[in-house]
Structure formats: structure tokens, C-alpha cells
Amino acid sequence: xxxxxxxxxxxxxxxxxxxxxxxxxxxxxxxxxxxxxxxxxxxxxxxxxxxxxxxxxxxxxxxxxxxxxxxxxxxxxxxxxxxxxxxxxxxxxxxxxxxxxxxxxxxxxxxxxxxxxxxxxxxxxxxxxxxxxxxxxxxxxxxxxxxxxxxxxxxxxxxxxxxxxxxxxxxxxxxxxxxxxxxxxxxxxxxxxxxxxxxxxxxxxxxxxxxxxxxxxxxxxxxxxxxxxxxxxxxxxxxxxxxx
Amino acid sequence: xxxxxxxxxxxxxxxxxxxxxxxxxxxxxxxxxxxxxxxxxxxxxxxxxxxxxxxxxxxxxxxxxxxxxxxxxxxxxxxxxxxxxxxxxxxxxxxxxxxxxxxxxxxxxxxxxxxxxxxxxxxxxxxxxxxxxxxxxxxxxxxxxxxxxxxxxxxxxxxxxxxxxxxxxxxxxxxxxxxxxxxxxxxxxxxxxxxxxxxxxxxxxxxxxxxxxxxxxxxxxxxxxxxxxxxxxxxxxxxxxxxxxxxxxxxxxxxxxxxxxxxxxxxxxxxxxxxxxxxxxx
Numbered sequence: 001x002x003x004x005x006x007x008x009x010x011x012x013x014x015x016x017x018x019x020x021x022x023x024x025x026x027x028x029x030x031x032x033x034x035x036x037x038x039x040x041x042x043x044x045x046x047x048x049x050x051x052x053x054x055x056x057x058x059x060x061x062x063x064x065x066x067x068x069x070x071x072x073x074x075x076x077x078x079x080x081x082x083x084x085x086x087x088x089x090x091x092x093x094x095x096x097x098x099x100x101x102x103x104x105x106x107x108x109x110x111x112x113x114x115x116x117x118x119x120x121x122x123x124x125x126x127x128x129x130x131x132x133x134x135x136x137x138x139x140x141x142x143x144x145x146x147x148x149x150x151x152x153x154x155x156x157x158x159x160x161x162x163x164x165x166x167x168x169x170x171x172x173x174x175x176x177x178x179x180x181x182x183x184x185x186x187x188x189x190x191x192x193x194x195x196x197x198x199x200x201x202x203x204x205x206x207x208x209x210x211x212x213x214x215x216x217x218x219x220x221x222x223x224x225x226x227x228x229x230x231x232x233x234x235x236x237x238x239x240x241x242x243x244x
Numbered sequence: 245x246x247x248x249x250x251x252x253x254x255x256x257x258x259x260x261x262x263x264x265x266x267x268x269x270x271x272x273x274x275x276x277x278x279x280x281x282x283x284x285x286x287x288x289x290x291x292x293x294x295x296x297x298x299x300x301x302x303x304x305x306x307x308x309x310x311x312x313x314x315x316x317x318x319x320x321x322x323x324x325x326x327x328x329x330x331x332x333x334x335x336x337x338x339x340x341x342x343x344x345x346x347x348x349x350x351x352x353x354x355x356x357x358x359x360x361x362x363x364x365x366x367x368x369x370x371x372x373x374x375x376x377x378x379x380x381x382x383x384x385x386x387x388x389x390x391x392x393x394x395x396x397x398x399x400x401x402x403x404x405x406x407x408x409x410x411x412x413x414x415x416x417x418x419x420x421x422x423x424x425x426x427x428x429x430x431x432x433x434x435x436x437x438x439x440x441x442x443x444x445x446x447x448x449x450x451x452x453x454x455x456x457x458x459x460x461x462x463x464x465x466x467x468x469x470x471x472x473x474x475x476x477x478x479x480x481x482x483x484x485x486x487x488x489x490x491x492x493x494x495x496x497x498x499x500x501x502x503x504x505x506x507x508x509x510x511x512x513x514x515x516x517x518x519x520x521x522x523x524x525x526x
Contacts (some may be wrong), residue, residue, distance in 0.1 A: 015445075016445070028251070049525075052347050053346070053347070054343070054346055054347065054525060055523065056521055056525060058519075071349045071350065073352065074347055074348065074349040074350075075349035077347070079343075079347050081301070081343040083340050083343065084340060085340045085341055085342070085344040086340075086344070086345040087256060087336065087341050089255075089259055090257050094255070098252060100253075101248045101348060102245070102248065102348045102350070103349070232277070
């Protein structure tokens with residue numbers, strides 16, 4: 001087990017009176033791919049935002065590589081939000097310039113090669129690209145960094161199965177092996193095969209943290225099956241939908 | 245890092261405002277020429293007792309068109325400048341783009357200062373372009389423009405003679421500084437209002453407008469009380485106005501400059517505090 005990369009201790013975050021994170025506790029080590037799994041509204045995105053400094057928790061300790069979220073942690077965290085964040089006037093090459101200027105670990109050559117593979121011209125303006133292509137450019141930017149921590153918020157939500165395969169392959173082929181990838185999603189079946197470890201989050205709390213191999217060996221279940229078991233809600237009228 | 249941020253913020257204006265900045269003086273020059281042409285045509289017609297209405301009408305139409313274009317460009321510069329200031333902060337920091345900007349390894353104050361410097365420069369250039377364009381336009385539109393310049397020159401000469409070159413040079417420098425700092429204050433006030441507005445979940449734009457009005461009222465109250473105290477404490481200002489105008493102007497602008505700088509500091513600290521502690525991205 002590598003050194004502790006993320007440490008969260010009794011982390012609380014409120015939106016007005018609503019508790020988004022309720023005394024969240026966990027530790028993550030470097031060099032693995034971790035699934036942050038939970039139903040909608042469980043606090044996944046809030047946790048991601050807290051980890052990269054977009055939100056400040058009201059209470060608790062958050063440490064990334066031993067430091068509180070700030071300039072240092074931002075320089076070692078590569079974040080893929082669940083929305084596209086480009087300015088209209090920017091070309092793909094402008095974004096590469098920006099990343100090159102601000103992140104020492106950005107590999108421009110790699111980013112350009114990835115664009116070439118996808119036949120994305122770097123002199124194209126972001127606003128004329130399709131939504132799917134814009135998302136791919138964003139993924140390329142994030143995965144072209146040799147970061148210590150990759151925070152990927154719902155990277156495969158709302159895309160077709162072929163695009164999901166592309167996204168997961170890009171993540172697997174390009175992340176820094178010494179770093180940790182934290183993928184938040186509720187599409188477990190698609191990501192399960194790439195995960196080393198899982199964090200189950202519910203109502204702003206980590207309710208279970210386990211290595212994927214242990215789940216399979218000790219419980220004889222897939223992560224997807226375990227997820228359905230943990231987060232099952234009985235529909236109105238009783239019974240289960242039994243849909244996979 | 246601040247320099248790099250400014251570079252990107254300045255880059256974003258190149259496609260919108262720069263063409264307008266070039267266009268405005270060119271259009272005003274055309275306007276000026278067309279006015280001269282119209283006056284010349286009319287005078288020629290009168291002198292030669294011509295009744296060629298078509299010539300005068302044609303000249304008038306050209307003047308009318310250039311007038312419309314000129315005012316159109318000036319309004320466009322004004323609107324685009326205001327929009328630029330608001331949009332680059334609102335979209336650039338408080339909407340989706342904020343996910344990129346706030347995860348860059350830079351301090352929040354650097355993001356705000358970068359936007360502030362860029363918006364102030366853009367506003368000052370727009371004002372300068374507007375003034376230059378108006379001067380160019382009036383050169384053609386007003387007969388006896390040379391006399392006007394001479395008159396202004398004489399007035400300055402008289403003032404310099406009365407108070408000395410030093411005082412009036414300082415006055416000019418302070419006036420320019422005051423204009424720049426005043427512009428920056430207006431920008432920062434809008435930023436503070438937007439930072440407050442983003443806290444209003446679901447009513448962010450309304451929140452920003454209400455905050456802007458609220459900030460204005462609060463500052464008017466504070467400055468009103470301050471002015472009353474100062475006017476009670478200070479001796480008769482009318483004396484200085486009539487007897488020692490140069491020195492009075494200098495002191496007045498200096499105080500105003502310090503107050504405006506103080507305002508900038510308040511709005512800046514307020515904006516940075518809200519964005520670093522209570523950021524509420526869409």
C-alpha cells in the first residue's frame with residue numbers, strides 16, 4: 001500500500017441548511033483507480049469539489065498529499081468536472097497553451113497526438129465543436145497531465161457505450177501509474193472492470209470502502225451487485241424491477 | 245502567474261472590441277469630412293446662386309448616414325465595454341468557466357485582479373477612443389474649431405500663470421490618475437455585486453442587481469456622513485475656490501483619489517473573501 005494521498009476526517013459541508021457531507025471519513029493511497037460510487041444526491045460531486053478546493057467544508061480536515069486544498073494541491077490534481085468549462089472564444093490550441101502555462105506536468109505533445117487520433121484539429125474553435133468532441137478535448141486535457149490525483153466527476157454519464165469505452169481506455173492508457181484516479185459514477189457495470197478499490201457514499205457519508213478483489217473473493221459478488229444491494233429502494237407497490 | 249492570467253484575459257477581448265476601437269475614429273473622420281463637404285456644398289451653391297438641390301440633398305444624405313454609423317459605433321463601444329466587463333467576470337468566474345479558472349494553481353485574488361486590470365484597461369481605452377472620435381468629429385462639425393483650441397490654450401496659460409507650472413502639472417496628472425482609479429472603482433463595485441449575487445441560489449442575476457443597488461446606497465450614506473463631517477470641520481471652502489483654485493483642486497483630487505482607492509480595496513477584499521469562502525458555481 002502506497003503513502004496516503006487523500007485524507008478526509010469528519011468533513012461536513014452544508015448548502016444552506018441542507019447537509020451535503022455529514023462527517024465524511026476516509027483515506028486513499030496512491031497508485032490505484034478508485035470508484036466513488038453512490039446514488040444521485042449522495043454527495044459525490046460535493047466531495048470532488050471539496051477535494052479540489054472549489055468548495056470549503058464547514059468542518060473537518062481535508063488533506064491532499066499532506067496539504068490542505070490550495071495552490072500546491074491544484075498543481076497536482078487533474079480535475080474533470082461534470083460540465084464543459086471552455087470560453088467561447090478559445091480554440092483547442094488556446095487551451096493547450098493555457099494548460100502548458102499553468103501546469104508543469106502537462107504533456108502537450110501527448111495531448112496533440114490524442115487530438116490527431118480523434119481527428120480533432122487544434123486550430124478549431126471550441127464553440128463549433130460538438131458536445132461530444134468538447135467533452136473529449138476536456139478529457140484529453142485532463143489525462144495529458146502527469147498528476148498525482150485525477151478527480152473525474154461522472155466521466156461516462158450521458159454518453160453512448162462506444163464513447164464510454166473510449167473514455168475508459170483513455171483513462172487507463174494515460175494516467176500516471178504512480179497517481180490515483182478517483183472516478184465518481186453511478187454507472188457501476190461500465191467502470192467495474194477498471195477499478196482497484198471502491199468507496200460507497202450515501203447521504204454524505206462513506207458507508208463502505210473495499211478493494212474490488214476482496215468484494216469478489218469474500219462475498220462472491222460483483223461491485224454492481226453489491227451496489228444494487230446496498231442502495232436498493234423498494235418501489236411504490238412493492239417488488240423489484242429486476243432490470244440490469 | 246498574474247501576468248499569465250492577464251495575458252489570457254486580454255486575449256479574450258481581441259476579437260470583439262479591437263475592431264470597434266479602430267472603426268470609431270475612422271467613422272468619425274468620415275463624418276467630419278462629410279460635414280465639411282455638406283457645408284462646402286451649401287456655401288458653393290449659395291455663392292453661385294445655384295438651385296441644384298440634388299447636390300445638397302446628396303451631401304446631406306451622406307452626412308446623415310455617417311452620423312447614424314458614428315453614433316451606432318459609439319453606442320456599440322459603450323455597450324460592448326459594459327458587457328465585456330460583466331460577462332468576463334460572470335461567465336469567466338461564476339459559471340462553467342469557473343471550474344477551469346478556480347482549479348488553476350493560482351490565488352483567488354490573482355483571478356480577481358487579472359479581471360480587474362483587464363476591465364479597467366478596456367474601459368480606459370474605450371473612453372479614450374470615444375474622446376478622440378468626438379474631437380475628430382467636432383473638428384469637422386464645428387466651424388471655428390481652431391479658435392476653440394486657442395481659447396482652451398489661453399485658459400490653461402492663464403491658470404498656469406496664476407498657480408505655477410508645478411501645481412497645474414500635478415493637477416493634470418492627478419486628474420488622469422483619478423479617471424483611471426475611478427474607472428477601476430466602478431469595475432470593482434460591479435465585481436463585488438456579482439460576487440454577492442452568486443450567493444442567491446436560483447436568482448443570481450437579480451441578486452447581483454439588488455446587491456449593486458445596495459452597495460451604492462450603503463456607500464452614498466457613508467460618504468454623505470463623511471462629507472458632512474468634513475465640511476463642518478474644514479474652514480470656508482468658497483475662499484479656496486476663488487482665491488487659490490489650483491491648490492484647492494489639487495487637494496480635492498488627492499482626497500478623492502485616496503477615497504476611491506479605499507473603495508477599491510473594500511470591494512476587492514469583499515469579492516475575494518466571497519469567492520474563496522463561498523464560491524457557488526452553477
